[in-house]
Amino acid sequence: MNAARKLAWGLMLAVCAISLAANWLAPAGYAKQFREAPSAPPSRQHLLGTDEIGRDRFARILYGTRISLLLAPAAALVSTALAALVGGLAGYLGGIWLRLARGFTDLFLSLPWLFLLITVRALLPLNVSPLVSVLITFLILGLLGWAASARVLSTSADALRNSDFVLQARASGVHGPRLFLVHVLPNLKPVLYAQFWISIPVFILSEANLGILGLGVAEPLPSWGSLLRELEGMISFREEPWRLVPLLLLIVVLTSFQTLLSNEEATA
Amino acid sequence: MSMKMKMTGRRSFFLRLLFSFALLLIALASGPAFSQNGTELRFCLHSEPKTFDPLLVDDDASLSIRYLTGGVLVRSNRHTQELEPELAESWNVSKDGKQIAFKLRHGIAFSDGTPFSSEDVAFTMQRLMDPALHSTTGDAFRSGSGAIGTKIIAPDQISIIFPAPIAGLERLFDQVAIMSAHSPKKEMAVLGPFMVVEYKAGSTVLLRRNPNYWKKDAQGRRLPYLDSVRLDVQSNRDVEMLRFKRGELDLINVIDSDYFDRLAASSPNLAHDAGPTLDSDFMWFNQVASAPIPDYKRAWFRDTNFRRAISQAINRDDLSRVVFNGHAQPAVGPVSPANKFWFNSKLKAEPYRPEAAKQRLQAGGFHLQNGALFDKDGHAVEFSIVTNAGNKSRERMAVMVQEDLGKLGIKVNIVTLDFPSLIERISQKFNYEAAMLGFRNVDLDPNSQMTIWLSTAEDHAWNPQQKSPETAWEAEIDRLMHTQASAADPKKRKESFDRVQEIVAEQAPIIYLVNQNALSAVSSAVEGASPGILHPQTFWNAERLTLNPTTRASR
Numbered sequence: 001m002n003a004a005r006k007l008a009w010g011l012m013l014a015v016c017a018i019s020l021a022a023n024w025l026a027p028a029g030y031a032k033q034f035r036e037a038p039s040a041p042p043s044r045q046h047l048l049g050t051d052e053i054g055r056d057r058f059a060r061i062l063y064g065t066r067i068s069l070l071l072a073p074a075a076a077l078v079s080t081a082l083a084a085l086v087g088g089l090a091g092y093l094g095g096i097w098l099r100l101a102r103g104f105t106d107l108f109l110s111l112p113w114l115f116l117l118i119t120v121r122a123l124l125p126l127n128v129s130p131l132v133s134v135l136i137t138f139l140i141l142g143l144l145g146w147a148a149s150a151r152v153l154s155t156s157a158d159a160l161r162n163s164d165f166v167l168q169a170r171a172s173g174v175h176g177p178r179l180f181l182v183h184v185l186p187n188l189k190p191v192l193y194a195q196f197w198i199s200i201p202v203f204i205l206s207e208a209n210l211g212i213l214g215l216g217v218a219e220p221l222p223s224w225g226s227l228l229r230e231l232e233g234m235i236s237f238r239e240e241p242w243r244l245v246p247l248l249l250l251i252v253v254l255t256s257f258q259t260l261l262s263n264e265e266a267t268a
Numbered sequence: 269m270s271m272k273m274k275m276t277g278r279r280s281f282f283l284r285l286l287f288s289f290a291l292l293l294i295a296l297a298s299g300p301a302f303s304q305n306g307t308e309l310r311f312c313l314h315s316e317p318k319t320f321d322p323l324l325v326d327d328d329a330s331l332s333i334r335y336l337t338g339g340v341l342v343r344s345n346r347h348t349q350e351l352e353p354e355l356a357e358s359w360n361v362s363k364d365g366k367q368i369a370f371k372l373r374h375g376i377a378f379s380d381g382t383p384f385s386s387e388d389v390a391f392t393m394q395r396l397m398d399p400a401l402h403s404t405t406g407d408a409f410r411s412g413s414g415a416i417g418t419k420i421i422a423p424d425q426i427s428i429i430f431p432a433p434i435a436g437l438e439r440l441f442d443q444v445a446i447m448s449a450h451s452p453k454k455e456m457a458v459l460g461p462f463m464v465v466e467y468k469a470g471s472t473v474l475l476r477r478n479p480n481y482w483k484k485d486a487q488g489r490r491l492p493y494l495d496s497v498r499l500d501v502q503s504n505r506d507v508e509m510l511r512f513k514r515g516e517l518d519l520i521n522v523i524d525s526d527y528f529d530r531l532a533a534s535s536p537n538l539a540h541d542a543g544p545t546l547d548s549d550f551m552w553f554n555q556v557a558s559a560p561i562p563d564y565k566r567a568w569f570r571d572t573n574f575r576r577a578i579s580q581a582i583n584r585d586d587l588s589r590v591v592f593n594g595h596a597q598p599a600v601g602p603v604s605p606a607n608k609f610w611f612n613s614k615l616k617a618e619p620y621r622p623e624a625a626k627q628r629l630q631a632g633g634f635h636l637q638n639g640a641l642f643d644k645d646g647h648a649v650e651f652s653i654v655t656n657a658g659n660k661s662r663e664r665m666a667v668m669v670q671e672d673l674g675k676l677g678i679k680v681n682i683v684t685l686d687f688p689s690l691i692e693r694i695s696q697k698f699n700y701e702a703a704m705l706g707f708r709n710v711d712l713d714p715n716s717q718m719t720i721w722l723s724t725a726e727d728h729a730w731n732p733q734q735k736s737p738e739t740a741w742e743a744e745i746d747r748l749m750h751t752q753a754s755a756a757d758p759k760k761r762k763e764s765f766d767r768v769q770e771i772v773a774e775q776a777p778i779i780y781l782v783n784q785n786a787l788s789a790v791s792s793a794v795e796g797a798s799p800g801i802l803h804p805q806t807f808w809n810a811e812r813l814t815l816n817p818t819t820r821a822s823r
Contacts, residue, residue, distance in 0.1 A: 031671070033590075033667075033668065033671050035586050035589075035590050035668075038590045038593075052526075052590070052591070052660075052664055053590050053591065053664050053667060053668060054590065118686050118689075119689075121685075122685050122686060122689035126652040126654060126681065126683045126699075126700060126701065127650065127651070127652045127681055127701065128681060129679075129681060130681070133681075218681065218682055218683065218684075219663065219666065219667045219670065219682045220667055220670065220671075229660070232660070239530070
């Protein structure tokens with residue numbers, strides 16, 4: 001394990017540990033409004049100051065990190081599973097199935113994602129709690145984000161279909177689902193892992209994009225997206241540098257992911 | 269050789285002198301002009317102007333251009349809110365409110381030199397009211413079925429006859445820029461202080477002073493003082509503020525409270541807070557009978573006590589102080605206190621009284637259980653508030669309302685939607701529970717609010733397009749609104765509309781939250797600016813603005 005990878009693991013673990021300890025580190029919670037101190041600078045009471053309506057920024061970052069870091073991998077899991085199902089199966093079956101799946105994924109990839117997300121978000125029921133809304137947001141991201149991975153997986157599965165060991169398995173009488181589950185899918189694992197890791201930062205950024213548009217996680221629940229919205233209209237970084245902390249955190253986490261990912265890919 | 273040169277030089281000198289005299293004579297004959305050579309006022313439009321046709325204006329950018337270029341018969345003074353004569357020296361509205369007669373000024377010409385007369389007024393009115401034009405400005409004059417009539421009495425006198433009475437008729441002419449009936453330049457021939465000389469789509473609109481503008485200052489100098497106005501199309505407010513700070517812009521018409529405070533901290537003389545505007549932010553509950561919401565929720569929303577309790581539980585002072593950094597006032601009702609004549613001064617903003625709210629709810633059968641509020645049938649009180657995504661101040665208000673109502677045990681879910689989805693839900697499908705929006709009121713007269721208050725109207729937010737009023741108080745509002753619209757006497761109109769404001773306060777079909785202040789930025793190089801609350805806040809007196817080039821260069 002090289003130094004960069006160790007550092008990336010260290011940073012990721014530290015971020016996860018601190019966010020999990022949010023209840024102890026920021027007992028005031030993410031929703032409490034200190035209305036007498038809106039947009040306050042850092043102090044002993046509020047380590048990173050308060051937001052525009054007086055909520056403790058440190059608490060919101062901790063809880064927001066917890067949400068984004070927990071749910072982005074969950075969404076990545078959903079999308080990778082769907083990609084494995086569609087891409088893996090299409091590649092394994094080959095022929096018209098492969099052409100159909102590729103056409104379908106191409107069509108899916110050409111859709112204007114942001115508008116689709118906005119439309120799907122608008123169709124959801126209104127009276128859901130913030131927690132349910134955050135689950136729905138990431139589930140939508142997961143359900144809509146499988147196409148790129150599916151394309152990669154279909155190509156890999158197509159290559160495996162004609163490989164020597166699959167031909168040998170066929171010759172030995174292994175067919176159908178058993179061939180796919182026992183011989184093809186395990187050999188797709190490295191690609192699946194890579195796709196899973198790649199998807200996590202993509203979903204973190206997608207949620208952040210939705211949050212910047214005000215369409216992400218419902219208030220008062222924080223997420224990195226809603227925290228990054230605070231940077232809107234910031235003309236000078238020197239005035240309130242503490243407002244940059246969510247952005248720095250996002251950069252640190254995404255860089256760590258990329259560092260770990262490049263190693264995963266190298267291993268794959 | 270040298271003698272010849274001398275003679276030639278002397279002749280040349282006399283010729284130049286003669287030429288200068290001729291120029292001076294021409295200048296004197298055309299009236300004294302005072303312009304600041306090379307002075308150009310610069311500010312931003314936040315979107316592309318959709319049209320230069322003054323009768324088709326319905327967007328902010330085109331509205332600003334129309335204000336700067338269009339000549340009107342009467343003008344509502346943006347500071348005093350009084351009506352002042354412009355192209356018309358005087359006017360007279362008939363007792364039945366169906367007819368208005370104008371006496372026009374003499375010797376006025378359009379920017380291209382075409383003379384102005386009553387024919388132009390008749391042409392403008394006929395074109396404005398042409399149904400094929402679909403003019404929103406014209407809609408305000410549509411009082412009843414039938415065409416309008418124009419009667420040219422003399423080149424400087426005209427009467428306009430409407431099929432039905434129009435309340436506050438003369439004020440509507442503030443929005444009607446007179447077009448030339450004969451000029452080949454059509455809408456580009458104008459009577460206002462400036463004229464459009466260059467338009468680069470997506471970039472700039474350049475206005476130059478109208479050499480034929482009729483108005484003069486007290487010293488007899490022809491207005492406007494400025495040579496030109498450069499309007500840059502710039503939708504990004506951050507870039508606009510940066511450019512203003514760098515001295516590249518002279519005005520920002522409307523800025524939000526965050527920017528305002530930052531500017532006020534660094535350059536207090538550039539930031540202007542003109543006080544509360546006519547605009548209001550508010551929320552309301554869905555009372556539509558056919559709306560796809562549970563019956564028990566509809567029953568809450570139709571209960572006056574429930575709505576009043578919600579209103580009492582919202583801390584409007586906190587909304588003004590926290591969300592708008594103090595640059596807003598708790599709203600009283602449909603009319604802002606900034607509307608000097610029409611505001612009902614007997615009314616006060618609903619104070620924050622959570623205990624009174626609890627008592628009201630208890631009286632209505634609601635009860636607290638483990639910190640949550642339940643109705644008499646045991647349903648937990650929970651509803652969603654929809655608002656438009658991207659409007660930060662409104663989203664912040666919704667979060668604060670969420671916390672305020674949480675103290676009563678009410679669970680509020682905030683849903684931010686893109687604007688088209690929001691409009692579809694609140695005006696077509698009625699698939700929402702409560703909504704929070706704002707109303708940008710540009711008209712002082714209550715007639716502009718007819719579409720909100722009449723129970724049959726499409727914009728009757730809480731329960732639109734009723735065949736007949738579903739409640740007694742809505743029937744009373746209908747009656748009062750019709751009464752004020754058909755009365756010619758302003759006092760009688762005000763009595764009726766005062767009562768409408770009182771009913772709205774009693775019934776709270778719309779819960780008014782705040783009236784935002786008019787915040788603007790004006791460069792120290794601009795002299796004569798007096799930012800107001802009405803559009804166009806900073807350049808309403810553009811014809812009298814001057815620029816100090818020394819101050820500008822030093823910025």
